Amino acid sequence: MIYGYPDLYDYDGDSQGTGAYSLMSTVLNEKNPVPPDPYCRNIISRWNLPMSMNEYGADTKFTAAADGNGNSYCYKWSGNWHVDEKGNNSKNEMTSGSHYLVSLEQADGKYDMERNINGGNRGDLFRAGYRDSFTSTTTPDSKWWNQWESGLELSQISNSGKEMTFVQSASSQIPDPDPEPQLKNIAGLASATASYVSDWETITALNDGIDPSSSNDRSGAVYGNWPETGSQWVQYTFNENHTITGCDIYWFKDGQGIDVPASCHIYYWDGNAWQEVENARGLGTKINQYNTTTFTPVNTRAISIVMESKGTSSTGILEWKVYGK
Numbered sequence: 001m002i003y004g005y006p007d008l009y010d011y012d013g014d015s016q017g018t019g020a021y022s023l024m025s026t027v028l029n030e031k032n033p034v035p036p037d038p039y040c041r042n043i044i045s046r047w048n049l050p051m052s053m054n055e056y057g058a059d060t061k062f063t064a065a066a067d068g069n070g071n072s073y074c075y076k077w078s079g080n081w082h083v084d085e086k087g088n089n090s091k092n093e094m095t096s097g098s099h100y101l102v103s104l105e106q107a108d109g110k111y112d113m114e115r116n117i118n119g120g121n122r123g124d125l126f127r128a129g130y131r132d133s134f135t136s137t138t139t140p141d142s143k144w145w146n147q148w149e150s151g152l153e154l155s156q157i158s159n160s161g162k163e164m165t166f167v168q169s170a171s172s173q174i175p176d177p178d179p180e181p182q183l184k185n186i187a188g189l190a191s192a193t194a195s196y197v198s199d200w201e202t203i204t205a206l207n208d209g210i211d212p213s214s215s216n217d218r219s220g221a222v223y224g225n226w227p228e229t230g231s232q233w234v235q236y237t238f239n240e241n242h243t244i245t246g247c248d249i250y251w252f253k254d255g256q257g258i259d260v261p262a263s264c265h266i267y268y269w270d271g272n273a274w275q276e277v278e279n280a281r282g283l284g285t286k287i288n289q290y291n292t293t294t295f296t297p298v299n300t301r302a303i304s305i306v307m308e309s310k311g312t313s314s315t316g317i318l319e320w321k322v323y324g325k
Contacts, residue, residue: 004044005023005024005036005040005044006024006040006089006101006102007024007025007089008022008024008025008037008040008089008100008101008102009024009025009026009089010089010090010092010116011090012090013116014092014116015092015113015114015115015116016112016113016114016116016117016118016119016120017089017100017113018037018089018100018102018103018104018113019104019113019118019119019120020034020119020120021034021037021079021104021120021124022034022036022037022040022102023035023036023037023040024036024037024040025037025089025119026119037081037102038050038079038081039081039083039102040102043083053168056168058168058169058170059167059168059169060167060168061156061165061166061167062165062166062167062168063163063164063165064163064164064165065162065163065164079104079105079124079125079126080104080105080126080134080142080154081102081103081104081105082100082102082103082104082105082145083101083102083103084099084100084101084145085101086101087099087100087101087102087103088100088101089101089102089103092114092115092116093281093282093292093294094111094114094145094281095145095245095246095281095294096144096145096146096147097245097246097294097323098292098294099145100114104120104124105134105140105142106123106124106140107123107124107125107126107127107130107131107140108123108124108131109139109140110123111140112124125160126157127157127158127159127160128156128157128158128159129159131157132155132156132157132158133153133154133155133156133157134152134153134154134155134157135152135153135154135155135169136149136150136151136152136153142154148174149174150174151170151174152170153168153169153170154166154167154168154169155167155169184323184324184325185248185321185322185323186238186242186244186322186323186324186325187206187207187209187236187320187321187322188207188209189238189239189242190207190236190237190238190322191236191237191238192204192206192207192234192235192236192320193234193235193237194223194225194232194233194234194235195225195228195232195233195234196225196228196232197223197224197225198224198225198226198227198314201221201222201223201224201225201316202221202222202223203223203234204221205220205221205222205223205317205318205319206223206234206236206317206319206320207236207319207320207321208220208221208319209319210319211250211319212250212318212319214287214288215250215251215252215253215260215287215288215318216252216253216254216255217318218254220318222252222316222318223252223316223317223318224252224254224258224314224315224316225314225315225316226257226258226314226316227257227314228309228314229309229311229312229313229314230308230309231306231307231308231309232306232307232309232314232315233304233305233306233307234304234305234307234317234320235302235303235304235305236302236303236304236320236322237301237302238301238302239301240301241299241300241301242299242300242301242324242325243297243298243299243324243325244268244297244298244299244300244303244322244323244324245294245295245297245323245324246282246292246293246294246295246322246323247266247292247293247303247305247320247321247322247323248290248291248292248293248319248320248321248323249264249284249290249291249293249305249317249319249320249321250289250290250291250317250318250319250320251285251286251287251291251315251316251317251318252315252316252317252318253287253316254316257313257314258313258314258315258316259309259310259313259314259315260285260286260287260310260315261285261307261308261309261310261315262285262308262309262310263283263285263307263308264283264285264305264306264307264308265280265283265305265306266280266283266293266295266303266304266305266306267303267304267305267306268298268300268302268303268304269300269301269302269303270300274304277295277296277298278295278296279295279296280293280294280295281293281294281295282294290319290321303322305317305320
C-alpha cells in the first residue's frame with residue numbers, strides 16, 4: 001500500500017525535505033519510524049478520509065485526536081502541511097516556480113528544513129502559548145506559493161496533547177489561482193558585456209541558448225576571464241524594462257585555470273545605481289548543472305552577476321538564463 005508514495009527527501013542533499021515528520025523523508029529509528037505524513041496517509045492511501053473545512057462556517061471548532069494506539073495525524077504534531085502536486089521535494093527555493101511537493105509549515109517561520117539547518121525541532125510545532133494561529137498575516141503565513149491569500153485562517157490552537165482543537169476563522173478557502181504567467185528565459189533579448197573576456201572566449205556564449213552537457217563542455221562557445229582573478233562581473237542589458245524573478249547559471253570549469261567562483265551575487269540597475277537583489281535564494285556554485293537563484297522580482301533593464309574567484313583561479317560561465325516577462 002505504500003509503493004506509490006513519493007520520496008519527500010531532497011535528492012541532492014541541500015535541504016531536509018519533510019525531515020523527521022514523514023516516513024518518506026527521514027527515519028530516525030528504523031524499529032519505530034514515524035507514520036507517513038498526512039498527504040501520503042490520507043490523500044494517497046485513503047487510510048483516513050480528509051475533512052473539507054469549506055463545508056463548515058466560520059468560527060467552527062475542530063477537534064483532532066490521536067488514535068488508541070498512540071499513532072498520530074498531523075494535529076498530534078500540531079502541524080500545518082502545504083501540498084502542491086506539481087512540486088518536488090528536491091526544490092527548496094520556496095518560490096511559486098520551485099518548491100516542495102509536501103512541506104511542513106514550521107511554526108517558528110525559520111524554514112530550517114528547507115535551509116538544511118535541521119530535520120525538525122520543537123519550534124516547528126503549533127500550540128497554545130507559543131504559536132496558536134495560522135493566517136495570511138502570521139509567520140509563517142497561509143498564502144499560496146505565489147503569495148495570493150488562500151483564505152485559510154486557523155486560530156485558538158490548543159495546548160499539545162492527544163486531543164487538540166482549533167477554530168476556523170474564515171468561512172471558506174479560496175481556490176489556488178493559476179500561478180503567475182509562465183516566466184520564460186529572456187536572456188536572448190539582452191546584450192551581454194563583462195569586466196573582462198579572454199581573447200579566445202566569447203561573451204555571446206552567455207545567452208546563445210545552448211544547454212551544456214557538463215561544466216567542461218567546449219562543444220560550443222564559452223565565456224571565461226582567464227587570467228583575471230578577484231571580483232569580475234557579467235551583465236545583461238535590455239532595450240526596455242522587464243520584471244525579472246530569477247536566473248539559472250551553468251558554471252564553466254576547465255581544470256586549467258578556470259574554476260567555479262568562491263561566491264557570487266546578483267545586482268540590478270534601478271535607474272540610478274546598482275542594487276543587490278533582495279531575498280536571493282540559491283546562488284549555488286555546483287558544477288555539471290544549472291544553479292537556480294530566485295529573488296524578489298525586480299523591474300529593470302539591466303542585471304549583473306558579480307563573481308569572486310577562488311584564489312588564483314579565474315571564472316567562467318557556459319550559459320546564463322534569466323527568467324522574466
